[in-house]
Amino acid sequence: MELVPQQSSLQNGILSLIRTGKFKSGLLSVTTLLPITQKSACLGPLLLSVLRRGTEKYPSLPAINRRLDDLYGTGISIRPFYLGDRLALFCSAELLDEAYLPEPVDLLAGVGELIGQILFHPLLDENGLLCEALVESEKELQKEKIRSLKDAPRSYAYSRLLHFFHEGEPVGFPIFGTEEEVAAVTPRELTDFWHQFKESFCPVCFSVGSLPGERIRAVLEENLPRSGASLPSLYLREPPLSAKTVRRVAEPMDISQGHLLLGFRAGTFAGMPGSTAVTVLTELLGGSSSSRLFRNIREAYGFCYSIGAYYRAERGMVMLHCSMRPDRRAFAEEKLLSELEAIRAGKFSDEELDVAKKSLRNVCRQMQDSPSSLEDFYRFRLLRGVDDTLAAQGTRIASVTREDVIAAARALSLDTVYFLRGTQRGGDADVPDDEI
């Protein structure tokens, strides 16, 4: 039976509930949305890190962690991410189903209390400011996080593509800010931001598990404050649908491989007509080991290991990528583009299309096995005001035609070409890029 959330209002926000005995551990999360600005991109992550360090009742990180251990190893994840044009501050707990506890313990009450403590009862100094020592410590860690992006070359290349691709859009601000911005944050500024967070707090809560909704509601109402804020819309401005010019950027790095990423405007985005066709197109191109990029490039030429395509639906971006010897960069780009051209020209079989659709429907069904996947899928649709289910998504995928896919491919427009050029074996210079 399909798991579909039941929605109701909670305080000034929303509670989305999937009641099921399917899992041995459940999920309880609270998301709140803030505008993305240059400041909030830096302050939001920093605030979450400082809040996680200690609360009135659990005054240190080990004290919070010990409490989690006592709650049968409940895991808490606190992280920032972009959703639409918003900065989402997210706190999620994975807790064992009470049916599997060796003794009667109200885990839900304990987890709810801890979430409330972390978000709304932090350690404050005598002036009512977030503790300076914790703020300074987390500033150092956030600066290190920014520096360490470069340590994972492929992920770094992706973050650089996003940076150039989204320049001028709210999501173009790097989510941890810059080192200089972090260094300039004061405890007063961060405390003010925390107050803003409380004033605009409008919880989007999600729960998956066997507990009755009334218990979950009661625990959340007890631990989360009510504010006068209302749920913001996800987008201030819809993502650009097409590219005006192609921007080429290359950056050198002291590594052996090259990482080539092509960013396209998709001509649509999540929840809009044509978005499902882009999902199918991306799968057909490079979504799996039976995709065209994998078979026609990796397997046919044997010059790369990592290759694929990815649709970032909420931003209307399609990315093709390939990691290979730097001197094969021009060859790789030509092959990636030629595969897209083949789709535009209708040079793909009905069987390939069928395989791509089957693969996506398999993914939709498998998402039913994962509380966090269910949450991701439904949270976005809930906030966009789209009435949708995974089963309906599967049906839409099944109904995509080859003409839809060809049209989706033709609507892609190349926006940014990013190349992280490994210099250890000598990189090529056969393509004019604006090398930084």
Added chain:
Amino acid sequence: MYPTTKFESALLRESFEKIDHPSGLPIYVFPKKLSATYAILSVRFGSIDTRIRLAPNSDVLTFPDGIAHFLEHKLFENPDGSDSLTAFSTFGADANAYTGHTRTAYLFSCTEKFSESLAELLRFVTTPWFTPESVERERGIITEEIRAIVDSPWDRCAERLAEGLYHLHPVRKNICGSEESIARITPELLYQAYNIFYQLPNMALVVCGDVTAGEVLAVADKVLPKVKQPMRPILRVPVPEPPGIVSPRMREEMPVSIPILNFGFKDAKIPADPVLRIRRDAILSLVGEVLFSRSNDFFGTLFEEGLITSSYSYSYSICETFADFDLSCESEDPEEVRQCLLDYLADMRRSGLDPEALERARRVLIADQIRDYDSTEEIANNLLVFLFDDAELFGYPALLASVTEAEANACLGELFREENLCLSVVAPAGK
């Protein structure tokens, strides 16, 4: 009916069956009402299996490093020119494979057409096909895979640690091999390795999902031989590993933002008896949780003092021929962390483990065990690990529950000593 053994757990409210298929392949079926069904066919052939004898007095056969992984890449190709990845896709299944130190595994997950996918899995793994051209192409792909590892500071740090802990044991080598070693791999060598290791009794099939043993056996009966072939001996030739570590410190310079640290304690006391080996795993997993949990003093103090970042993990692993406890973190001052670690361990050895912390760790690890049963992928892979080490999956929570304070303190005293410790550091030049 084939000989069948049923395993049940009251704690987990789960059960599975082991069926001795007439072909010689052991089959495990774990029914689970989830959307995805996961099947994994694995062979006891990993990256460390590079030296074997086919008979007690025969010559030692030596394979190039990385051959198990190379074989895994190539096995999806079929004699008719098709590849099995595409076949799985036509059934809507998602297929993959991986190679570890001690095993190679081929797998798929699906939500429909399970029988068709299972038939494909059994068929392609039992039908090798290697040509010079395809082997040459694959060499290029694997070379890029190796280079991706070379570019990863975490992988390099882990590799350096293995080199610092082990003198001769092949676990010190990369699972993919090196560009030099894979250059020596030919179709002939792949066939030779395949014919030695890919014997059905040397393999196991695990299926977890909304399926019955009857459905699985119906496919196995169609695809696999009706009669068991006698198992040809595979005599692994261990390289005698000298006691002690190679070096207390390993270091490599890379352009990283902060030094990456991998501490490893080499465990030389590996029980030959699998029952005792899994017990040692439980004891040292518990000791590791007490010592290094994020709720305890070591992490708490170092993190609050700003000596380490929040990037921090630890684990114990043991198999028949090697075992070690690893702890990873990041710090601007690796030597200071090392000294803190040694001082902390000396204190813990003197005082013994805090009984309250031991109980908390036990509670956390048993809860972790229960959580593992929410995913067909997790269940199937865990079952495989246990069965390949002749251990009983459902017995593990009870093992954790039965570890005594005395046992835990004894293992703490044995393993967590300076003479067993290597620190591997990947650092920017000059740090």
